[in-house]
Amino acid sequence: MPWPALAAAPRVLQATPTRIAAAGQSALPVWAYEAQVPGPVLRYRRGDVLDLELHNALPDPTTIHWHGIRLPNAMDGVPGLTQDAVAPGGRFRYRFALPDAGTYWYHPHWGTPEQLERGLAGALIVEDDEPPPVDRDLVWLLDDWRLDAQGRIAENFYNFHDVAHAGRMGQLLTVNGQVQPAQALRTGERVRLRLVNAANARIFALTLDGLKAWLIARDGMPADAAVPWEGELLLGPGMRADFIVDAAAPGRYLLKDADPRGERVLAALEVSGASGSGAARPAPQPAPYAPLPEPDLEKALVHDLVLGGGAMNREGWPQESLAEREARRLRLQAGAREAAPAWTINGQAHLQHSREHAAHAAEFRVPRGRSVRLRIDNRTAWWHPMHLHGHHFRVLSRNGTPLPERPWRDTVLMGPRDRVEIAFVADNPGWWLLHCHVLEHHAGGLGTLFEVQG
Numbered sequence: 416m417p418w419p420a421l422a423a424a425p426r427v428l429q430a431t432p433t434r435i436a437a438a439g440q441s442a443l444p445v446w447a448y449e450a451q452v453p454g455p456v457l458r459y460r461r462g463d464v465l466d467l468e469l470h471n472a473l474p475d476p477t478t479i480h481w482h483g484i485r486l487p488n489a490m491d492g493v494p495g496l497t498q499d500a501v502a503p504g505g506r507f508r509y510r511f512a513l514p515d516a517g518t519y520w521y522h523p524h525w526g527t528p529e530q531l532e533r534g535l536a537g538a539l540i541v542e543d544d545e546p547p548p549v550d551r552d553l554v555w556l557l558d559d560w561r562l563d564a565q566g567r568i569a570e571n572f573y574n575f576h577d578v579a580h581a582g583r584m585g586q587l588l589t590v591n592g593q594v595q596p597a598q599a600l601r602t603g604e605r606v607r608l609r610l611v612n613a614a615n616a617r618i619f620a621l622t623l624d625g626l627k628a629w630l631i632a633r634d635g636m637p638a639d640a641a642v643p644w645e646g647e648l649l650l651g652p653g654m655r656a657d658f659i660v661d662a663a664a665p666g667r668y669l670l671k672d673a674d675p676r677g678e679r680v681l682a683a684l685e686v687s688g689a690s691g692s693g694a695a696r697p698a699p700q701p702a703p704y705a706p707l708p709e710p711d712l713e714k715a716l717v718h719d720l721v722l723g724g725g726a727m728n729r730e731g732w733p734q735e736s737l738a739e740r741e742a743r744r745l746r747l748q749a750g751a752r753e754a755a756p757a758w759t760i761n762g763q764a765h766l767q768h769s770r771e772h773a774a775h776a777a778e779f780r781v782p783r784g785r786s787v788r789l790r791i792d793n794r795t796a797w798w799h800p801m802h803l804h805g806h807h808f809r810v811l812s813r814n815g816t817p818l819p820e821r822p823w824r825d826t827v828l829m830g831p832r833d834r835v836e837i838a839f840v841a842d843n844p845g846w847w848l849l850h851c852h853v854l855e856h857h858a859g860g861l862g863t864l865f866e867v868q869g
């Protein structure tokens with residue numbers, strides 16, 4: 416009998432400071448995975464085991480969060496809650512099965528506003544069992560960059576204006592780190608386009624004129640049917656959208672963001688070559704659906720979450736006790752980079768989450784297997800993409816109006832004063848975060864945690 420096979424060596428992912436050509440600069444100082452911005456596209460098949468060792472060559476601690484993956488709690492990458500932060504020079508092995516196909520991504524969850532902005536993010540693609548047939552599969556990480564007068568990444572992370580308003584916006588938009596890249600396509604090709612919003616705070620309003628395109632998945636989860644892409648698609652931080660695009664005729668077609676200050680080009684699709692048969696292809700079918708556990712709405716635990724704070728709010732800033740303020744002053748003096756309280760969930764500002772997540776009490780506890788209905792009430796004047804760790808949820812209603820399709824998401828975008836109701840089966844034991852994915856909002860308190868009791 417052979418010896419049981421030793422586990423194969425994990426793939427190494429090194430996080431390191433480096434200089435690369437990005438954001439219009441020839442040698443931009445960044446922090447990067449494997450010296451690439453974005454990090455390498457990690458591709459697996461559904462059911463594969465991701466086995467990867469993070470090597471931290473950064474000057475700061477770090478972790479990796481696998482956004483949207485239903486994984487064991489100990490692999491979720493939340494420092495002080497699911498693991499210790501990986502110190503400079505340290506290593507951490509992430510190993511877990513990938514239960515769902517779709518477009519996901521990975522990024523640090525320590526000093527998140529700074530570490531993402533410096534370049535640490537990458538796509539994680541889990542192939543469908545029966546993917547919709549395409550000629551090409553493109554992964555585009557959308558981002559924005561705030562550069563200073565010297566063309567370096569501006570180091571005013573956590574500044575109070577960004578934290579209390581819409582978060583950190585950069586003046587430069589990029590796709591895969593490049594300003595207005597062009598992708599060449601042959602006439603007649605059918606392309607899967609996977610978009611990931613890796614920006615700290617920007618909500619993209621995306622258009623692609625001139626080509627036929629269909630939305631087939633959001634946040635990794637396939638739609639019931641392909642939906643033609645018409646008008647602006649809102650993609651908040653952390654969210655993903657998968658499209659099928661037919662390059663039916665030669666030409667130059669632009670992916671644009673409808674910034675309130677004017678349309679801006681993100682990237683171009685340059686289609687060339689003789690026209691084919693000219694026959695339009697039939698609409699694509701989304702991948703066959705991998706069922707998630709269906710929440711039992713009748714027997715669910717119902718919990719209310721009220722989002723408060725932010726600028727232009729009558730109720731004012733969250734209060735910090737004198738002792739809390741003094742403790743924060745000492746931490747800042749010791750070199751910590753963190754935000755002042757600006758946001759709350761049910762009156763609590765969720766702060767210090769780089770180090771002391773576990774110091775916060777659970778907002779609610781639920782026995783494993785029970786369904787949960789969360790009614791989230793945004794009483795602020797700002798947009799918030801609310802992200803749930805470890806689970807996917809159905810969006811049941813928005814502002815009291817039921818959504819008949821009840822789409823599956825891991826992040827729900829809420830406009831000012833919006834109310835949404837979401838539901839999920841709490842089948843993944845452990846301590847999980849629910850937070851705004853505008854990274855400066857989370858740093859300023861807009862998060863909470865809950866426990867699924869094993």
Ligand SMILES: [Cu+2]
Nearest residue numbers: 799851853856
């Ligand atoms: Cu927010």
